[in-house]
Amino acid sequence: MTNGSPLIRLVHVTREFKTPAGVIKAVDDVSLDLDRGEAICLVGESGCGKTTTGRLLAGLLRPTSGELLFEGNDVWRSRGADQVRFRRAVQLVHQDPYASLNPVRTVEQVLAAPLRHHRKAQTAKQARAAARSLLQRVGLTPPDDFLHKFPHQLSGGQRQRVSIARALTVDPRVIVADEAVSMVDVSIRITLLDLLLGLRDEFGVSIVLITHDLAVARYFGRAGRIAVMYLGRVVELSATQELIDDPAHPYATALIGAIPEADPDLTRSKQRLPLKSADVPSLLRLPPGCSFHPRCPRAEAGLCDVLVPALTPIGGTRSVACHVAVRERTALAAATGPFRFDLPWVDIDKSEGSAG
Amino acid sequence: MIETLRLLSRRPVALIGLGGVIFFVLLAYVAPLVVSLQDAPDVTSVYLSPSLAHPLGTDYQGRDVLNQIVHGGADILTVAFLAAFISTAIAVTFGSLSATLGGRFDAATLGLTDIVLTIPQLIVLIVVAAIVHPSSFLVMAVILALLQWASLLRQVRAQVLSLKERDYVEAARSLDLGIFHIIFREMLPNMTSYIVIHFILAMTQAIYAQVGLIILGLVPLSGENWAIMLYFARDQGALYFRDSLWYILSPILAIVLFQLSLVSLASGLEDIFNPRLRAA
Numbered sequence A: 001m002t003n004g005s006p007l008i009r010l011v012h013v014t015r016e017f018k019t020p021a022g023v024i025k026a027v028d029d030v031s032l033d034l035d036r037g038e039a040i041c042l043v044g045e046s047g048c049g050k051t052t053t054g055r056l057l058a059g060l061l062r063p064t065s066g067e068l069l070f071e072g073n074d075v076w077r078s079r080g081a082d083q084v085r086f087r088r089a090v091q092l093v094h095q096d097p098y099a100s101l102n103p104v105r106t107v108e109q110v111l112a113a114p115l116r117h118h119r120k121a122q123t124a125k126q127a128r129a130a131a132r133s134l135l136q137r138v139g140l141t142p143p144d145d146f147l148h149k150f151p152h153q154l155s156g157g158q159r160q161r162v163s164i165a166r167a168l169t170v171d172p173r174v175i176v177a178d179e180a181v182s183m184v185d186v187s188i189r190i191t192l193l194d195l196l197l198g199l200r201d202e203f204g205v206s207i208v209l210i211t212h213d214l215a216v217a218r219y220f221g222r223a224g225r226i227a228v229m230y231l232g233r234v235v236e237l238s239a240t241q242e243l244i245d246d247p248a249h250p251y252a253t254a255l256i257g258a259i260p261e262a263d264p265d266l267t268r269s270k271q272r273l274p275l276k277s278a279d280v281p282s283l284l285r286l287p288p289g290c291s292f293h294p295r296c297p298r299a300e301a302g303l304c305d306v307l308v309p310a311l312t313p314i315g316g317t318r319s320v321a322c323h324v325a326v327r328e329r330t331a332l333a334a335a336t337g338p339f340r341f342d343l344p345w346v347d348i349d350k351s352e353g354s355a356g
Numbered sequence B: 001m002i003e004t005l006r007l008l009s010r011r012p013v014a015l016i017g018l019g020g021v022i023f024f025v026l027l028a029y030v031a032p033l034v035v036s037l038q039d040a041p042d043v044t045s046v047y048l049s050p051s052l053a054h055p056l057g058t059d060y061q062g063r064d065v066l067n068q069i070v071h072g073g074a075d076i077l078t079v080a081f082l083a084a085f086i087s088t089a090i091a092v093t094f095g096s097l098s099a100t101l102g103g104r105f106d107a108a109t110l111g112l113t114d115i116v117l118t119i120p121q122l123i124v125l126i127v128v129a130a131i132v133h134p135s136s137f138l139v140m141a142v143i144l145a146l147l148q149w150a151s152l153l154r155q156v157r158a159q160v161l162s163l164k165e166r167d168y169v170e171a172a173r174s175l176d177l178g179i180f181h182i183i184f185r186e187m188l189p190n191m192t193s194y195i196v197i198h199f200i201l202a203m204t205q206a207i208y209a210q211v212g213l214i215i216l217g218l219v220p221l222s223g224e225n226w227a228i229m230l231y232f233a234r235d236q237g238a239l240y241f242r243d244s245l246w247y248i249l250s251p252i253l254a255i256v257l258f259q260l261s262l263v264s265l266a267s268g269l270e271d272i273f274n275p276r277l278r279a280a
Helices: A052-058 A080-089 A107-117 A124-137 A156-168 A186-203 A214-223 A239-247 A250-257 A264-269 A323-338 B003-007 B012-030 B065-071 B074-102 B103-118 B121-132 B137-146 B149-163 B167-174 B178-215 B226-235 B243-275
Strands: A008-019 A023-034 A037-045 A067-070 A090-093 A174-178 A206-211 A227-228 A233-239
Touching: A008 A156, A008 B012, A023 A233, A037 A052, A037 A124, A037 A186, A037 A214, A037 B103, A052 A206, A080 B003, A080 B167, A090 A156, A090 B167, A107 A156, A107 B137, A107 B178, A156 A186, A156 B167, A156 B226, A174 A186, A174 A214, A186 A206, A206 A214, A206 B012, A214 A227, A214 A323, A227 A250, A233 A239, A233 A250, A323 B103, A323 B226, B003 B012, B003 B243, B012 B074, B012 B103, B012 B243, B065 B074, B065 B226, B074 B103, B074 B137, B074 B149, B074 B226, B074 B243, B121 B178, B137 B149, B137 B178, B149 B178, B167 B178, B167 B243, B178 B226, B178 B243, B226 B243
Parallel strands: A037 A206, A037 A227, A090 A174, A174 A206
Antiparallel strands: A008 A023, A008 A067, A227 A233
16 A cells, blocks of 8 residues: 555455355455555454465465455466465464474474475575574574474474574565464563564565454554454454554454553553453354444444445545444544545435434 | 484384394395205104204204295295285375375275275185285285285375375475475375384284285295295194104294284384484
């Protein structure tokens, strides 16, 4: 959105999974742009489709419908060299540091294989030197202590660093970090997040951090954006600070209200949005209309339970998928500024006053 | 290699097993080059007790028993090795294909596997041997192999099914390392212990099976081997002579000790192939 065309775009991407109980829409009509060097966080509860979105972005899953564009080319329609280039351009750092490294391969083997395979190192000696500098870059020093280690000899945080180093072997443009810090000790999270941000600054790598933890997202996304997901849809997409300060979507409001604060006064005075229900509906039986309406304290009968809200820009960098929030914000914008949006469902006035 | 020996040395049983296997391989393949076969009957020295000239005594025709032991190992070991090799190759190839391709191929392979696992093997073996009359190493090995692949195939299939979903395999796909890297560098090393241990146990099974067939007289008797020695020992009534003890016991001991060596070796291999079990 800032300069030039986005590096990667998801355009109305839907991904369904067949299960014995029926077809599940894990990701439903998600559109997302990712610029060069951008840091974006996908946030949501488990089962909201954030991991699937990450895997779609990495090209590991084929969308059921919609397009994945990399530098403007449709990845799933491109062949040969283009597809190879894309595959390497997006690397995934997995959630579970205990499963993401092959137990029978040493750190050196893990790093040398892609270096040798892609001719970034001609000889074993060069590969080792390159592996050393990668280890140094991800903060595993001195590197010679780690080259011959097997994964089981490393701690969770160290393994995540090796995973990140492995991703860096192919000079990626995007790193999708799927809950990459969730399974390491809290004390190590910040350093890992800083490492990822450092890579962004140094190499201009775009980073997609997938997390269920808004506190992590708040820290990581300082300079970027947050996409809040709920049951397969992006419900709010906004610059991090704006989202934290002034969430538009009721779900985002509830999530942010739930971040614990270190300051007890702040925690007590925090505005919280009481949800009608704590249960997330099953993906197999999604509610009609806005899938959040059964839990939403601001849902309006006849509107929210009928029409699916589209992700609509509400000024600045922000978009939200909520009838009520869009109406309020655009009304506000119309009153204070020159912005006026034509809304897809047109008649706002009719539904006014029928709050349920 | 040195690392492997060091790991084995922590498991004395496995080390003894390795020593036994090496001993029998040398006995079966190298010793016959040094000691020539003496198969001329000598009626003056039937069933002699062990002595310096005949360390394990002599047989019903007065031939040296040790000489027959030395010359009778190669056949048995070769057939066992070939049978284990063929069955392992079948199991690994079709097990991984079955897991990767899925669908009808998987269903058909599994159906066939279950049939082979269910039918009583010895009986099939006897029937097949009676029909085919395996006279060469290879035919014998193939028949034995065709009855042995099933259990490993199921293990390999299960392993591949599980391994191909692992994060590190996904990472390898994402790094675009190619299918050969994924199979041979990421997945197979995780299965080596299964495969090698199956290989060794398949050898022991193949030895028992062929010895059984020979003793039952279902295989054309030709040349020298431990099982043929047993066949003649029984056939010529060596059981009823007091001095023929070593004639009967020698091939039995050779077979049993070799089997024991194989099994002991297999017991120590898990350590070698699983880095998590190796202490630093």
